[in-house]
Amino acid sequence: MKNDYLCGKFFNYTLMQEKIIILDFGSQTTQLIGRRVRELNMYCEIVPYNKFPHDDPSVIGVILSGSPFSVYDEKAFKTDLSKIRGRLPILGICYGAQFISYTNGGTVEPAPSREYGRAILAKVDECSPLMKGIEAGSTVWMSHGDTITSLPAGFTPIASTDKVAIAAYQSDNEPIWGVQFHPEVYHSQDGTKLLKNFVVDICGGKQDWSAASFIESTVKELREQLGDDKVVLGLSGGVDSSVAAVLLNKAIGSNLTCIFVDHGMLRKNEFVDVLNDYKCLGLNVIGVDASQKFFSELAGVTEPERKRKIIGKGFIDVFDEEAHKIKDVKWLAQGTIYPDCIESLSITGTTIKSHHNVGGLPEKMNLKLCEPLRLLFKDEVRAVGRELGMPDHLIKRHPFPGPGLAVRILGDITPEKVAVLQEADHIFIQGLRDWGLYDQVWQAGVILLPVQSVGVMGDERTYERAVALRAVTSTDAMTADWAHLPYDFMAKVSNDIINHVRGVNRVCYDISSKPPATIEWE
Ligand code: XMP
Numbered sequence: 001m002k003n004d005y006l007c008g009k010f011f012n013y014t015l016m017q018e019k020i021i022i023l024d025f026g027s028q029t030t031q032l033i034g035r036r037v038r039e040l041n042m043y044c045e046i047v048p049y050n051k052f053p054h055d056d057p058s059v060i061g062v063i064l065s066g067s068p069f070s071v072y073d074e075k076a077f078k079t080d081l082s083k084i085r086g087r088l089p090i091l092g093i094c095y096g097a098q099f100i101s102y103t104n105g106g107t108v109e110p111a112p113s114r115e116y117g118r119a120i121l122a123k124v125d126e127c128s129p130l131m132k133g134i135e136a137g138s139t140v141w142m143s144h145g146d147t148i149t150s151l152p153a154g155f156t157p158i159a160s161t162d163k164v165a166i167a168a169y170q171s172d173n174e175p176i177w178g179v180q181f182h183p184e185v186y187h188s189q190d191g192t193k194l195l196k197n198f199v200v201d202i203c204g205g206k207q208d209w210s211a212a213s214f215i216e217s218t219v220k221e222l223r224e225q226l227g228d229d230k231v232v233l234g235l236s237g238g239v240d241s242s243v244a245a246v247l248l249n250k251a252i253g254s255n256l257t258c259i260f261v262d263h264g265m266l267r268k269n270e271f272v273d274v275l276n277d278y279k280c281l282g283l284n285v286i287g288v289d290a291s292q293k294f295f296s297e298l299a300g301v302t303e304p305e306r307k308r309k310i311i312g313k314g315f316i317d318v319f320d321e322e323a324h325k326i327k328d329v330k331w332l333a334q335g336t337i338y339p340d341c342i343e344s345l346s347i348t349g350t351t352i353k354s355h356h357n358v359g360g361l362p363e364k365m366n367l368k369l370c371e372p373l374r375l376l377f378k379d380e381v382r383a384v385g386r387e388l389g390m391p392d393h394l395i396k397r398h399p400f401p402g403p404g405l406a407v408r409i410l411g412d413i414t415p416e417k418v419a420v421l422q423e424a425d426h427i428f429i430q431g432l433r434d435w436g437l438y439d440q441v442w443q444a445g446v447i448l449l450p451v452q453s454v455g456v457m458g459d460e461r462t463y464e465r466a467v468a469l470r471a472v473t474s475t476d477a478m479t480a481d482w483a484h485l486p487y488d489f490m491a492k493v494s495n496d497i498i499n500h501v502r503g504v505n506r507v508c509y510d511i512s513s514k515p516p517a518t519i520e521w522e
Pocket of ligand 1: 403407520
Protein backbone atom coordinates (compact mmCIF):
# COMPACT_ATOMS: atom_id res chain seq x y z
CA MET A 1 0.00 0.00 0.00
CA LYS A 2 1.32 3.40 -0.92
CA ASN A 3 1.11 6.48 1.24
CA ASP A 4 -2.42 6.07 2.44
CA TYR A 5 -3.59 8.21 5.22
CA LEU A 6 -7.05 7.06 4.19
CA CYS A 7 -6.44 3.63 5.65
CA GLY A 8 -9.12 4.45 8.21
CA LYS A 9 -11.81 5.12 5.67
CA PHE A 10 -13.56 1.80 5.99
CA PHE A 11 -14.20 1.88 9.69
CA ASN A 12 -14.86 4.77 11.97
CA TYR A 13 -14.70 3.10 15.35
CA THR A 14 -11.72 5.16 16.41
CA LEU A 15 -13.89 8.26 16.36
CA MET A 16 -15.09 7.34 19.81
CA GLN A 17 -11.67 6.46 21.20
CA GLU A 18 -10.06 9.28 23.19
CA LYS A 19 -6.90 10.18 21.31
CA ILE A 20 -3.86 12.35 20.80
CA ILE A 21 -3.29 13.62 17.26
CA ILE A 22 0.29 13.80 16.00
CA LEU A 23 0.71 16.25 13.13
CA ASP A 24 3.42 14.85 10.88
CA PHE A 25 5.80 17.42 9.44
CA GLY A 26 7.96 14.69 7.88
CA SER A 27 10.37 13.82 10.67
CA GLN A 28 12.00 10.40 10.75
CA THR A 29 10.92 10.08 14.37
CA THR A 30 7.21 10.81 13.89
CA GLN A 31 6.35 7.12 14.09
CA LEU A 32 8.41 6.87 17.23
CA ILE A 33 6.33 9.62 18.86
CA GLY A 34 3.27 7.50 18.06
CA ARG A 35 4.82 4.39 19.53
CA ARG A 36 5.88 6.16 22.71
CA VAL A 37 2.42 7.62 23.24
CA ARG A 38 0.85 4.20 22.67
CA GLU A 39 3.29 2.72 25.18
CA LEU A 40 1.59 4.98 27.70
CA ASN A 41 -1.62 3.11 26.86
CA MET A 42 -2.86 6.25 25.21
CA TYR A 43 -4.34 5.93 21.76
CA CYS A 44 -2.96 8.29 19.12
CA GLU A 45 -3.06 8.77 15.39
CA ILE A 46 -0.51 10.28 13.04
CA VAL A 47 -1.94 12.54 10.34
CA PRO A 48 -0.27 14.85 7.78
CA TYR A 49 0.61 18.28 9.17
CA ASN A 50 -2.32 19.93 7.37
CA LYS A 51 -5.00 17.28 7.95
CA PHE A 52 -6.10 17.84 11.53
CA PRO A 53 -9.46 16.05 12.04
CA HIS A 54 -11.48 19.06 13.16
CA ASP A 55 -14.72 17.04 13.21
CA ASP A 56 -13.42 14.44 15.66
CA PRO A 57 -14.63 15.27 19.19
CA SER A 58 -12.45 12.64 20.86
CA VAL A 59 -9.11 14.41 20.32
CA ILE A 60 -7.69 15.56 23.66
CA GLY A 61 -4.29 16.91 22.64
CA VAL A 62 -2.00 17.62 19.70
CA ILE A 63 1.70 16.97 19.12
CA LEU A 64 3.61 18.66 16.29
CA SER A 65 6.49 16.53 15.02
CA GLY A 66 9.93 17.52 13.80
CA SER A 67 10.68 18.12 10.13
CA PRO A 68 13.59 17.97 7.68
CA PHE A 69 12.91 21.64 6.83
CA SER A 70 13.81 24.92 8.51
CA VAL A 71 10.84 27.10 9.42
CA TYR A 72 12.03 29.82 7.04
CA ASP A 73 12.48 27.45 4.05
CA GLU A 74 10.15 28.27 1.20
CA LYS A 75 9.06 24.65 1.04
CA ALA A 76 8.61 24.31 4.81
CA PHE A 77 5.34 22.67 5.84
CA LYS A 78 2.99 25.14 7.49
CA THR A 79 -0.31 24.58 9.17
CA ASP A 80 -3.05 26.74 10.60
CA LEU A 81 -3.39 26.11 14.33
CA SER A 82 -5.97 28.86 14.95
CA LYS A 83 -8.91 26.45 15.34
CA ILE A 84 -6.95 24.26 17.77
CA ARG A 85 -5.25 26.89 19.91
CA GLY A 86 -6.79 27.51 23.26
CA ARG A 87 -9.14 24.55 22.73
CA LEU A 88 -6.63 21.69 22.99
CA PRO A 89 -3.19 21.40 24.59
CA ILE A 90 -0.40 21.55 22.00
CA LEU A 91 3.15 20.21 22.28
CA GLY A 92 5.69 21.12 19.58
CA ILE A 93 8.75 18.88 19.20
CA CYS A 94 11.88 20.28 17.50
CA TYR A 95 10.55 21.81 14.24
CA GLY A 96 7.10 21.78 15.86
CA ALA A 97 8.42 23.94 18.69
CA GLN A 98 10.26 26.23 16.28
CA PHE A 99 7.17 26.53 14.07
CA ILE A 100 4.96 27.67 16.95
CA SER A 101 7.56 30.13 18.17
CA TYR A 102 8.39 31.51 14.71
CA THR A 103 4.77 31.97 13.62
CA ASN A 104 4.03 33.92 16.81
CA GLY A 105 6.86 36.38 16.42
CA GLY A 106 9.78 34.52 18.00
CA THR A 107 13.14 34.17 16.26
CA VAL A 108 14.58 30.97 14.88
CA GLU A 109 18.11 31.02 13.51
CA PRO A 110 20.66 28.54 12.24
CA ALA A 111 22.59 27.29 15.28
CA PRO A 112 26.32 28.18 15.28
CA SER A 113 26.95 24.45 15.03
CA ARG A 114 24.40 21.80 14.19
CA GLU A 115 23.65 19.73 17.25
CA TYR A 116 23.10 15.98 16.99
CA GLY A 117 23.12 13.53 19.86
CA ARG A 118 23.25 13.74 23.61
CA ALA A 119 22.88 16.98 25.55
CA ILE A 120 22.36 17.59 29.24
CA LEU A 121 19.61 19.77 30.64
CA ALA A 122 21.35 22.49 32.63
CA LYS A 123 18.34 24.33 34.03
CA VAL A 124 14.80 23.04 34.39
CA ASP A 125 11.68 24.78 35.65
CA GLU A 126 10.18 21.90 37.59
CA CYS A 127 7.09 23.98 38.36
CA SER A 128 6.11 23.68 34.71
CA PRO A 129 3.64 20.80 34.40
CA LEU A 130 5.53 19.57 31.33
CA MET A 131 8.82 19.26 33.22
CA LYS A 132 7.39 17.76 36.43
CA GLY A 133 9.84 15.23 37.89
CA ILE A 134 12.56 16.05 35.34
CA GLU A 135 15.72 17.42 36.89
CA ALA A 136 18.76 19.32 35.67
CA GLY A 137 21.37 16.76 34.63
CA SER A 138 18.89 14.68 32.65
CA THR A 139 20.13 13.54 29.22
CA VAL A 140 18.11 14.61 26.19
CA TRP A 141 18.57 13.82 22.50
CA MET A 142 19.07 16.74 20.13
CA SER A 143 18.92 16.72 16.35
CA HIS A 144 18.63 20.20 14.92
CA GLY A 145 20.33 22.72 12.71
CA ASP A 146 18.21 25.69 13.83
CA THR A 147 17.60 27.02 17.28
CA ILE A 148 15.03 29.31 18.90
CA THR A 149 16.91 32.47 19.84
CA SER A 150 13.99 34.50 21.18
CA LEU A 151 10.47 33.56 22.19
CA PRO A 152 7.28 35.42 21.28
CA ALA A 153 5.73 37.71 23.91
CA GLY A 154 3.85 35.67 26.49
CA PHE A 155 6.12 32.61 26.19
CA THR A 156 8.68 31.55 28.83
CA PRO A 157 11.67 29.18 28.68
CA ILE A 158 11.31 26.16 30.97
CA ALA A 159 14.57 24.32 30.24
CA SER A 160 18.01 24.99 28.79
CA THR A 161 21.22 23.14 28.00
CA ASP A 162 24.75 24.54 27.88
CA LYS A 163 24.39 25.28 24.18
CA VAL A 164 20.66 25.89 23.84
CA ALA A 165 19.14 28.62 25.99
CA ILE A 166 15.57 27.74 24.99
CA ALA A 167 15.51 23.94 25.10
CA ALA A 168 11.85 23.98 26.18
CA TYR A 169 9.19 26.65 26.62
CA GLN A 170 5.58 27.21 27.55
CA SER A 171 2.98 29.85 26.85
CA ASP A 172 1.87 31.90 29.85
CA ASN A 173 -1.71 32.18 28.59
CA GLU A 174 -2.52 29.14 26.51
CA PRO A 175 -1.92 25.39 26.85
CA ILE A 176 1.08 25.42 24.50
CA TRP A 177 4.47 23.80 25.09
CA GLY A 178 7.55 23.28 22.97
CA VAL A 179 10.74 21.22 23.29
CA GLN A 180 13.82 21.56 21.11
CA PHE A 181 14.95 18.03 21.97
CA HIS A 182 13.32 14.71 21.09
CA PRO A 183 11.57 13.11 24.08
CA GLU A 184 10.41 10.25 21.82
CA VAL A 185 13.96 9.01 21.24
CA TYR A 186 14.90 6.29 23.70
CA HIS A 187 18.17 8.04 24.58
CA SER A 188 16.22 10.95 26.07
CA GLN A 189 16.39 9.81 29.67
CA ASP A 190 13.14 11.33 30.91
CA GLY A 191 11.42 11.36 27.53
CA THR A 192 8.64 9.03 28.67
CA LYS A 193 8.08 11.15 31.77
CA LEU A 194 7.78 14.27 29.65
CA LEU A 195 5.36 12.65 27.21
CA LYS A 196 3.35 11.28 30.12
CA ASN A 197 3.24 14.74 31.73
CA PHE A 198 1.78 16.05 28.50
CA VAL A 199 -0.56 13.23 27.60
CA VAL A 200 -1.87 12.35 31.07
CA ASP A 201 -1.46 15.41 33.30
CA ILE A 202 -1.92 18.17 30.75
CA CYS A 203 -4.33 16.54 28.28
CA GLY A 204 -6.09 14.39 30.88
CA GLY A 205 -5.62 11.12 28.97
CA LYS A 206 -7.20 8.12 30.71
CA GLN A 207 -4.63 5.62 29.40
CA ASP A 208 -7.31 3.12 28.49
CA TRP A 209 -5.78 1.84 25.24
CA SER A 210 -4.78 -1.82 25.51
CA ALA A 211 -4.76 -4.95 23.41
CA ALA A 212 -7.91 -6.13 25.20
CA SER A 213 -9.77 -2.86 24.64
CA PHE A 214 -8.66 -2.84 21.00
CA ILE A 215 -10.00 -6.38 20.48
CA GLU A 216 -13.30 -5.60 22.15
CA SER A 217 -13.98 -2.44 20.15
CA THR A 218 -12.65 -3.84 16.87
CA VAL A 219 -14.69 -7.03 17.06
CA LYS A 220 -17.81 -4.98 17.75
CA GLU A 221 -17.13 -2.60 14.87
CA LEU A 222 -16.19 -5.41 12.46
CA ARG A 223 -19.49 -7.09 13.23
CA GLU A 224 -21.41 -3.88 12.57
CA GLN A 225 -19.47 -3.07 9.44
CA LEU A 226 -19.40 -6.51 7.84
CA GLY A 227 -22.79 -7.82 8.95
CA ASP A 228 -23.36 -11.10 7.11
CA ASP A 229 -20.91 -10.26 4.31
CA LYS A 230 -18.34 -12.81 3.23
CA VAL A 231 -14.66 -11.95 3.54
CA VAL A 232 -11.52 -13.53 2.07
CA LEU A 233 -8.05 -13.13 3.51
CA GLY A 234 -4.67 -14.23 2.17
CA LEU A 235 -2.56 -15.88 4.85
CA SER A 236 1.21 -15.79 4.49
CA GLY A 237 2.22 -17.58 7.67
CA GLY A 238 3.48 -14.25 9.01
CA VAL A 239 2.36 -12.54 12.19
CA ASP A 240 0.27 -9.75 10.67
CA SER A 241 -1.99 -11.78 8.40
CA SER A 242 -2.35 -14.49 11.07
CA VAL A 243 -3.45 -12.03 13.77
CA ALA A 244 -5.81 -10.29 11.32
CA ALA A 245 -7.36 -13.68 10.52
CA VAL A 246 -7.87 -14.68 14.15
CA LEU A 247 -9.38 -11.29 14.97
CA LEU A 248 -11.77 -11.48 12.02
CA ASN A 249 -12.60 -15.06 12.89
CA LYS A 250 -13.61 -13.92 16.36
CA ALA A 251 -15.81 -11.26 14.81
CA ILE A 252 -17.50 -13.07 11.92
CA GLY A 253 -16.56 -16.77 12.26
CA SER A 254 -17.16 -18.87 9.17
CA ASN A 255 -17.99 -15.87 6.98
CA LEU A 256 -14.24 -15.47 6.82
CA THR A 257 -12.40 -17.75 4.42
CA CYS A 258 -8.61 -17.72 4.55
CA ILE A 259 -6.47 -18.78 1.62
CA PHE A 260 -2.91 -19.96 2.19
CA VAL A 261 -0.96 -20.41 -1.04
CA ASP A 262 2.14 -22.57 -1.22
CA HIS A 263 4.29 -21.07 -3.97
CA GLY A 264 6.91 -23.71 -3.38
CA MET A 265 9.41 -21.24 -1.89
CA LEU A 266 8.36 -21.68 1.74
CA ARG A 267 10.60 -23.07 4.47
CA LYS A 268 10.88 -26.80 5.09
CA ASN A 269 7.51 -28.24 6.25
CA GLU A 270 6.14 -24.73 6.59
CA PHE A 271 3.04 -25.23 4.47
CA VAL A 272 1.87 -28.29 6.37
CA ASP A 273 2.86 -27.01 9.84
CA VAL A 274 1.36 -23.57 9.47
CA LEU A 275 -1.81 -24.88 7.84
CA ASN A 276 -2.19 -27.17 10.82
CA ASP A 277 -1.66 -24.26 13.24
CA TYR A 278 -4.35 -22.30 11.45
CA LYS A 279 -6.78 -25.17 11.63
CA CYS A 280 -6.07 -25.58 15.35
CA LEU A 281 -6.94 -21.92 15.78
CA GLY A 282 -10.36 -22.67 14.33
CA LEU A 283 -9.81 -20.78 11.09
CA ASN A 284 -11.74 -21.67 8.00
CA VAL A 285 -8.68 -22.06 5.78
CA ILE A 286 -8.05 -23.39 2.30
CA GLY A 287 -4.48 -24.50 1.57
CA VAL A 288 -3.51 -24.39 -2.11
CA ASP A 289 -0.37 -26.14 -3.29
CA ALA A 290 0.54 -24.18 -6.42
CA SER A 291 4.26 -24.91 -6.29
CA GLN A 292 4.43 -26.56 -9.74
CA LYS A 293 2.93 -23.48 -11.39
CA PHE A 294 5.51 -21.24 -9.74
CA PHE A 295 8.45 -23.54 -10.48
CA SER A 296 7.59 -23.64 -14.16
CA GLU A 297 7.05 -19.87 -14.39
CA LEU A 298 10.32 -19.19 -12.60
CA ALA A 299 12.42 -21.65 -14.61
CA GLY A 300 15.55 -19.96 -15.96
CA VAL A 301 14.74 -16.56 -14.40
CA THR A 302 17.73 -15.01 -12.63
CA GLU A 303 16.84 -11.35 -12.26
CA PRO A 304 15.58 -10.63 -8.70
CA GLU A 305 12.85 -8.14 -9.62
CA ARG A 306 11.53 -10.49 -12.32
CA LYS A 307 11.34 -13.26 -9.72
CA ARG A 308 9.39 -10.96 -7.42
CA LYS A 309 7.01 -9.93 -10.19
CA ILE A 310 6.36 -13.50 -11.34
CA ILE A 311 5.63 -14.60 -7.78
CA GLY A 312 3.48 -11.53 -7.07
CA LYS A 313 1.41 -12.01 -10.18
CA GLY A 314 1.19 -15.79 -9.76
CA PHE A 315 0.01 -15.29 -6.20
CA ILE A 316 -2.73 -12.91 -7.31
CA ASP A 317 -3.89 -15.34 -10.01
CA VAL A 318 -4.08 -18.30 -7.64
CA PHE A 319 -5.74 -16.26 -4.90
CA ASP A 320 -8.25 -14.78 -7.34
CA GLU A 321 -9.13 -18.19 -8.73
CA GLU A 322 -9.69 -19.65 -5.26
CA ALA A 323 -11.65 -16.64 -4.04
CA HIS A 324 -13.99 -16.90 -7.02
CA LYS A 325 -14.96 -20.38 -5.88
CA ILE A 326 -16.50 -18.82 -2.76
CA LYS A 327 -19.91 -17.32 -3.44
CA ASP A 328 -20.77 -13.65 -2.85
CA VAL A 329 -17.51 -12.46 -1.39
CA LYS A 330 -17.66 -8.71 -0.73
CA TRP A 331 -14.50 -7.96 1.22
CA LEU A 332 -10.79 -8.63 0.97
CA ALA A 333 -9.07 -8.54 4.37
CA GLN A 334 -5.36 -7.81 4.71
CA GLY A 335 -2.92 -7.72 7.57
CA THR A 336 -1.71 -4.19 6.73
CA ILE A 337 -0.23 -2.54 9.82
CA TYR A 338 0.34 1.09 10.77
CA PRO A 339 3.88 1.55 9.46
CA ASP A 340 2.63 0.32 6.04
CA CYS A 341 -0.04 3.03 6.15
CA ILE A 342 1.87 5.99 7.46
CA GLU A 343 4.94 6.06 5.26
CA SER A 344 5.54 9.32 6.98
CA LEU A 345 8.48 10.36 4.86
CA SER A 346 6.43 10.21 1.71
CA ILE A 347 5.08 13.67 2.51
CA THR A 348 8.58 14.87 1.67
CA GLY A 349 8.57 12.86 -1.53
CA THR A 350 10.65 9.89 -0.34
CA THR A 351 9.21 6.41 -0.64
CA ILE A 352 10.35 4.07 2.07
CA LYS A 353 8.61 0.78 1.38
CA SER A 354 8.12 -1.05 -1.81
CA HIS A 355 7.44 -4.57 -0.56
CA HIS A 356 3.84 -5.58 -0.31
CA ASN A 357 2.92 -9.18 -0.72
CA VAL A 358 -0.52 -8.80 -2.20
CA GLY A 359 -0.26 -5.43 -3.91
CA GLY A 360 -2.65 -5.31 -6.85
CA LEU A 361 -5.21 -7.68 -5.39
CA PRO A 362 -7.91 -5.21 -4.31
CA GLU A 363 -7.95 -3.54 -7.75
CA LYS A 364 -8.08 -6.82 -9.61
CA MET A 365 -10.79 -8.38 -7.45
CA ASN A 366 -13.04 -5.37 -7.12
CA LEU A 367 -13.61 -6.03 -3.44
CA LYS A 368 -13.90 -3.66 -0.52
CA LEU A 369 -10.80 -3.60 1.64
CA CYS A 370 -10.86 -4.50 5.32
CA GLU A 371 -7.66 -3.88 7.31
CA PRO A 372 -8.41 -4.37 10.99
CA LEU A 373 -4.78 -3.92 12.12
CA ARG A 374 -4.06 -0.85 10.07
CA LEU A 375 -3.72 1.34 13.18
CA LEU A 376 -1.36 -0.94 15.10
CA PHE A 377 2.40 -1.02 15.40
CA LYS A 378 4.13 -4.39 15.12
CA ASP A 379 4.58 -4.88 18.85
CA GLU A 380 0.90 -4.07 19.35
CA VAL A 381 -0.07 -6.66 16.72
CA ARG A 382 1.88 -9.22 18.75
CA ALA A 383 0.17 -8.10 21.96
CA VAL A 384 -3.23 -8.50 20.27
CA GLY A 385 -2.24 -11.96 19.04
CA ARG A 386 -1.21 -12.95 22.54
CA GLU A 387 -4.46 -11.60 23.98
CA LEU A 388 -6.35 -13.62 21.38
CA GLY A 389 -4.63 -16.76 22.70
CA MET A 390 -2.43 -17.43 19.69
CA PRO A 391 0.62 -19.64 20.34
CA ASP A 392 3.99 -17.97 20.86
CA HIS A 393 5.64 -19.70 17.94
CA LEU A 394 3.18 -18.00 15.57
CA ILE A 395 3.36 -14.61 17.24
CA LYS A 396 7.13 -14.48 17.52
CA ARG A 397 7.88 -15.71 14.03
CA HIS A 398 10.64 -13.86 12.25
CA PRO A 399 9.62 -11.79 9.23
CA PHE A 400 9.91 -13.78 6.00
CA PRO A 401 9.81 -12.20 2.54
CA GLY A 402 6.70 -12.75 0.42
CA PRO A 403 8.70 -14.33 -2.43
CA GLY A 404 10.28 -16.58 0.19
CA LEU A 405 13.34 -18.64 -0.67
CA ALA A 406 13.18 -17.37 -4.28
CA VAL A 407 15.11 -14.27 -3.22
CA ARG A 408 17.54 -16.38 -1.20
CA ILE A 409 18.60 -18.53 -4.13
CA LEU A 410 20.91 -16.31 -6.12
CA GLY A 411 20.47 -17.03 -9.79
CA ASP A 412 17.85 -19.34 -11.29
CA ILE A 413 15.53 -21.48 -9.22
CA THR A 414 15.03 -25.22 -9.44
CA PRO A 415 13.12 -27.56 -7.11
CA GLU A 416 16.43 -29.25 -6.31
CA LYS A 417 18.04 -25.95 -5.19
CA VAL A 418 14.97 -25.14 -3.09
CA ALA A 419 15.24 -28.54 -1.40
CA VAL A 420 18.95 -27.98 -0.59
CA LEU A 421 18.24 -24.52 0.81
CA GLN A 422 15.26 -25.75 2.85
CA GLU A 423 17.47 -28.32 4.57
CA ALA A 424 20.25 -25.84 5.39
CA ASP A 425 17.75 -23.20 6.51
CA HIS A 426 15.97 -25.72 8.71
CA ILE A 427 19.19 -26.64 10.52
CA PHE A 428 20.03 -22.97 11.12
CA ILE A 429 16.56 -21.93 12.33
CA GLN A 430 16.05 -25.03 14.46
CA GLY A 431 19.52 -24.43 15.90
CA LEU A 432 18.60 -20.87 16.85
CA ARG A 433 15.53 -22.22 18.63
CA ASP A 434 17.39 -25.02 20.40
CA TRP A 435 20.09 -22.65 21.64
CA GLY A 436 17.54 -20.09 22.86
CA LEU A 437 18.77 -17.54 20.32
CA TYR A 438 15.71 -17.32 18.07
CA ASP A 439 13.97 -14.53 20.00
CA GLN A 440 17.16 -12.46 20.24
CA VAL A 441 17.34 -12.19 16.47
CA TRP A 442 15.05 -10.06 14.30
CA GLN A 443 15.34 -12.34 11.30
CA ALA A 444 17.54 -15.16 10.07
CA GLY A 445 17.92 -17.38 7.06
CA VAL A 446 20.32 -19.06 4.69
CA ILE A 447 21.28 -17.90 1.21
CA LEU A 448 22.26 -20.36 -1.49
CA LEU A 449 25.16 -18.85 -3.39
CA PRO A 450 25.81 -19.38 -7.11
CA VAL A 451 29.31 -20.47 -6.22
CA GLN A 452 30.96 -23.86 -6.03
CA SER A 453 34.16 -24.45 -4.19
CA VAL A 454 36.62 -27.25 -3.65
CA GLY A 455 36.44 -29.32 -0.51
CA VAL A 456 37.45 -32.69 0.79
CA MET A 457 35.16 -35.27 2.34
CA GLY A 458 36.70 -38.58 3.43
CA ASP A 459 39.23 -39.39 0.75
CA GLU A 460 37.32 -37.58 -1.90
CA ARG A 461 37.73 -34.18 -3.34
CA THR A 462 34.40 -32.34 -3.65
CA TYR A 463 33.26 -29.40 -5.74
CA GLU A 464 30.01 -28.25 -4.20
CA ARG A 465 27.87 -25.29 -3.21
CA ALA A 466 28.51 -22.58 -0.65
CA VAL A 467 25.78 -21.13 1.56
CA ALA A 468 25.77 -17.91 3.57
CA LEU A 469 24.04 -17.66 6.93
CA ARG A 470 22.34 -14.34 7.63
CA ALA A 471 21.04 -13.29 11.05
CA VAL A 472 20.34 -9.70 11.98
CA THR A 473 19.18 -7.64 14.90
CA SER A 474 16.81 -4.79 14.14
CA THR A 475 13.75 -2.98 15.43
CA ASP A 476 12.00 -2.23 12.16
CA ALA A 477 14.07 -3.71 9.28
CA MET A 478 14.90 -0.18 8.11
CA THR A 479 18.34 -0.56 9.67
CA ALA A 480 19.91 -3.79 10.89
CA ASP A 481 23.13 -5.13 12.32
CA TRP A 482 24.50 -8.63 11.88
CA ALA A 483 23.78 -10.71 14.96
CA HIS A 484 26.82 -11.51 17.07
CA LEU A 485 26.00 -15.20 17.48
CA PRO A 486 28.21 -17.38 19.70
CA TYR A 487 31.11 -19.10 17.91
CA ASP A 488 30.18 -22.48 19.40
CA PHE A 489 26.73 -22.19 17.92
CA MET A 490 28.10 -21.19 14.52
CA ALA A 491 30.54 -24.11 14.59
CA LYS A 492 27.71 -26.55 15.35
CA VAL A 493 25.44 -25.19 12.63
CA SER A 494 28.24 -25.18 10.06
CA ASN A 495 29.12 -28.79 10.91
CA ASP A 496 25.53 -29.92 10.80
CA ILE A 497 24.89 -28.26 7.45
CA ILE A 498 28.02 -29.66 5.81
CA ASN A 499 27.47 -33.12 7.24
CA HIS A 500 23.76 -33.40 6.57
CA VAL A 501 22.94 -31.30 3.53
CA ARG A 502 24.09 -33.03 0.40
CA GLY A 503 25.56 -30.63 -2.12
CA VAL A 504 26.90 -28.07 0.37
CA ASN A 505 30.55 -28.11 1.44
CA ARG A 506 31.12 -24.54 2.66
CA VAL A 507 29.30 -22.25 5.12
CA CYS A 508 29.96 -18.50 5.47
CA TYR A 509 28.48 -15.92 7.83
CA ASP A 510 27.32 -12.57 6.46
CA ILE A 511 28.69 -9.78 8.67
CA SER A 512 27.27 -6.80 6.77
CA SER A 513 25.01 -4.25 8.39
CA LYS A 514 22.11 -2.42 6.76
CA PRO A 515 22.85 0.13 5.43
CA PRO A 516 24.83 -0.19 3.26
CA ALA A 517 23.87 -3.86 2.71
CA THR A 518 20.25 -5.02 2.86
CA ILE A 519 18.87 -7.89 4.90
CA GLU A 520 18.09 -10.04 1.88
CA TRP A 521 20.74 -10.64 -0.76
CA GLU A 522 18.36 -10.03 -3.65
P1 XMP B 1 15.76 -5.67 2.86
O1 XMP B 1 16.37 -6.81 2.13
O2 XMP B 1 15.17 -4.63 1.96
O3 XMP B 1 14.53 -6.28 3.67
O4 XMP B 1 16.69 -5.07 3.88
C1 XMP B 1 13.78 -5.59 4.63
C2 XMP B 1 12.67 -6.51 5.10
O5 XMP B 1 11.77 -6.77 4.02
C3 XMP B 1 11.74 -8.16 3.72
N1 XMP B 1 11.65 -8.31 2.27
C4 XMP B 1 10.51 -8.56 1.63
N2 XMP B 1 9.27 -8.79 2.09
N3 XMP B 1 8.51 -9.10 -0.12
C5 XMP B 1 8.27 -9.06 1.21
O6 XMP B 1 7.14 -9.28 1.62
C6 XMP B 1 9.73 -8.89 -0.67
O7 XMP B 1 9.91 -8.92 -1.88
C7 XMP B 1 10.79 -8.61 0.27
N4 XMP B 1 12.11 -8.34 0.12
C8 XMP B 1 12.61 -8.16 1.39
C9 XMP B 1 13.02 -8.71 4.30
O8 XMP B 1 12.91 -10.11 4.57
C10 XMP B 1 13.17 -7.87 5.54
O9 XMP B 1 12.32 -8.32 6.58
